[in-house]
Amino acid sequence: MKAPPVSRISPPDLNNLMALLDVEVVALSECVVNEGYRLELGGHEAPGIHYILKGSGRMSFNGAPKIDVEPHTLIVVPPHTPFILESNTGDSARPVISVDGSKNVTTSEGIRRFRAGDNADEPEMVMICGYFRAQYGSSTGLFEGLNEPIVEQFTVADRLYDKLNSAVDELLNQEIGAGAMSSALLKQVVVALLRRSLTSINTWVERFALLSDPKVARVFSMMVGNPGANHTVESLAESAFLSRSAFMARFSSIVGKSPMAVLRDLRMRQAAAQLMAGSHSIEAVVANAGYESRSSFVRMFKKLYGVDPSAYREAALPPKKSAG
Numbered sequence: 163m164k165a166p167p168v169s170r171i172s173p174p175d176l177n178n179l180m181a182l183l184d185v186e187v188v189a190l191s192e193c194v195v196n197e198g199y200r201l202e203l204g205g206h207e208a209p210g211i212h213y214i215l216k217g218s219g220r221m222s223f224n225g226a227p228k229i230d231v232e233p234h235t236l237i238v239v240p241p242h243t244p245f246i247l248e249s250n251t252g253d254s255a256r257p258v259i260s261v262d263g264s265k266n267v268t269t270s271e272g273i274r275r276f277r278a279g280d281n282a283d284e285p286e287m288v289m290i291c292g293y294f295r296a297q298y299g300s301s302t303g304l305f306e307g308l309n310e311p312i313v314e315q316f317t318v319a320d321r322l323y324d325k326l327n328s329a330v331d332e333l334l335n336q337e338i339g340a341g342a343m344s345s346a347l348l349k350q351v352v353v354a355l356l357r358r359s360l361t362s363i364n365t366w367v368e369r370f371a372l373l374s375d376p377k378v379a380r381v382f383s384m385m386v387g388n389p390g391a392n393h394t395v396e397s398l399a400e401s402a403f404l405s406r407s408a409f410m411a412r413f414s415s416i417v418g419k420s421p422m423a424v425l426r427d428l429r430m431r432q433a434a435a436q437l438m439a440g441s442h443s444i445e446a447v448v449a450n451a452g453y454e455s456r457s458s459f460v461r462m463f464k465k466l467y468g469v470d471p472s473a474y475r476e477a478a479l480p481p482k483k484s485a486g
Contacts, residue, residue, distance in 0.1 A: 171376050173360060175383040179372070180356055182386045183304060185349035187341065188293040189274070190330055193263070195219065195249045196279020197286040198256055203263040203276060205242035208293040209305040211351060212237040212245075213326050217287030219249040223311050231313075236322065236355065238312040240305070247278075249286035272333050290326045292348050298386050299427035300466065302417060304352075307371035314358055314366075325350050371416045377402040378416050381409075385421070389428035390452040395421055430466050433459070437471055438478040444471055 171179075188208040195201045195217070205224075212221075214235045220228040221237065223245045231237070239245065248258060263276035279285065296304040316322050329347040332340045359366070359373065373379055381402045385393060398421055399409035413421050429451040436442045436450065445456070453459040464470050469477070 171359075171373050171379040175376070175380050176356060176360065176373075178383045178387050179298075179304075179379070180353050182298065183349065183352070184295075184297050185345050185352055186295045186297075187329070187333075187344045187348050188295060190272075190293070190333055190344065191274040191276060191291045192330070193247055193287075193289040193291060194275060194277045194279070194285040195247050195287040195289075196277075196283050197249050198258060199278035199286075200246055200248040200258045200260045201263050201276060201278035202244070202246050202260055204244045205239075206293045207241055208295055209241055209308065210239045210243070211292045211294065211348070211355075212239065213290050213292075213322060213351075215288040215290060215323060215327075216285070217249060219247065219287050221248070222246045226310075229313060232315075234316045234318060234320070234322065236314050236316055236351075238305070238308070238355065240308045240310065243311070247287065247289060270334070272336075273330060290330065292326065292329065292351070294345075294348055294352075296349075296352055298382075299424075299431040302372075302419070302424055302427060304370060304372055306418065307416075308369050310369065312355070312366040312369060314355065314362060316354070316358075320354060322351055322354060371418075375412060375416055377404060378413050381413070381421075382417065382424075385425055385428055389425060389432050390450045392452065393421075393425055426462060427466075429453075430463055433463060433471070434467065434474065437475040440475065440479050444475075447471065 189206065193201055193203070193212075214231050214233050216233060218230070218232040221231050222228045223239055224243050228246075228248070259278070261278035263278070266278065267274050267276050269275075277285075298304070325347045329344040332343045332347070359370075372382060381398050384391075384401060385398070395406060395410065398413075399406045402409050402412075404412065410420065417424055419427075433447050433451045436447045442450065448456050448459045451459060460470050463474070467474055
């Protein structure tokens with residue numbers, strides 16, 4: 163008996179969610195493993211993207227069975243997930259040597275290199291690890307709820323190698339805007355993965371909470387794309403083709419918060435971006451966020467950002483040059 167087809171988010175909704183996703187690099191590192199060695203590393207507080215640059219071997223996450231990996235294998239792991247990276251060995255009778263990566267690490271310009279094996283030897287495997295946050299506003303993360311790894315095989319034509327290497331180079335060079343450039347490059351990798359979710363024969367798309375329910379994803383996409391619109395629970399439920407109670411239950415279960423709580427967060431994110439840009443008056447920012455009362459807006463903004471909108475804008479904008 164065939165399994166039922168996977169219900170997937172529509173391309174327009176996914177496109178909107180990709181465009182408005184904020185990706186921030188938390189850390190970048192490189193894992194190097196010599197032939198006959200095994201690298202063991204603990205989990206990171208942020209989700210991770212692991213990409214095999216060179217060599218073939220095996221990986222295991224959180225003690226699960228090993229999986230085969232090769233160049234251009236991309237693995238996304240949940241936060242706090244320890245893993246093992248093991249190279250192929252040329253001698254089956256030779257035992258694999260385990261190395262605790264936390265005890266064999268070097269750091270250069272913010273990039274950590276974990277190594278299993280002698281530094282003088284040519285590595286059998288090289289893997290880039292990018293730890294990141296991918297969020298809509300301060301409280302809604304795309305990877306929240308991910309509880310097991312996602313594995314996809316890409317090819318050289320997908321150019322993920324170039325993007326991840328460029329992200330590492332940006333941080334190594336420490337030029338102005340290096341952090342922003344690295345984040346932009348890592349977002350391209352995330353977008354490539356999300357594009358793959360539309361056609362992958364694997365069912366890992368269900369592991370993304372926001373993508374697991376197309377009806378909720380459609381509504382969330384509307385909220386992200388136009389947070390200042392006159393959204394209500396009733397109007398959002400109607401857009402999802404659900405009753406009010408069913409919509410509230412499904413949305414809260416998947417996103418972790420009520421629709422109106424998420425909407426407030428999205429509105430504040432838009433407001434903060436407009437304040438930083440300096441192209442809108444405070445009154446316009448308030449109206450664009452869907453607030454009729456400036457005092458209500460200021461109260462909510464200060465609760466989330468710790469300062470009122472005027473002080474936030476003043477801190478974000480460069481100082482004005484004095485005349486003369």
